[in-house]
Amino acid sequence: MEKITVAAHTKEAQWPLGDDQYSHCPTPSCDTVYFTAAGRVLRRADVKTRVTFKERSSPRPLCYCKQVTEEDVIRAIDNGARTLEAVKRVTGIGGGGHCKVTNPAGRCCSRNYGPFVEAELTKRGLSGQAPIQLGP
Secondary structure, three states: HHHHHHHEEOOHHOOOOOOOOOEOOOOOOOEEEEEEEEOOOHHHHHHHOOOHHHOOOOOOOEEOOOEEEEEHHHHHHHHOOOOOOHHHHHHHHOOOOHHHHHHHOOOHHHHHHHHHHHHHHHHOOOOOOOOOOOOO
């Protein structure tokens, strides 16, 4: 993981970060967000960004570049979005291009928001339905 990602999300009280390579912990139940092979650990309390899969309460970010939350996606679906493309159109989710800095995982959020949208559509029995026209 690039240091710019870790620095963008870590509270200044934890600086300097040193020269070690950081890794990101993707386990939802683990309090660790970043760690190094040398044993430095940065926990949820050490970062200033809400980390989607580690959060248990709202708002839960899905797209950091466009600042779209799970709640925004649910609202779009409740208001008629029936496909991932429709959700993208309504919320603006995806395609921000600044993932390395804005996303605490340092990568594109699509691996999180795509499955979330599909799961929400499936939960409502809407997956695979023909899209409806939203707006002009």
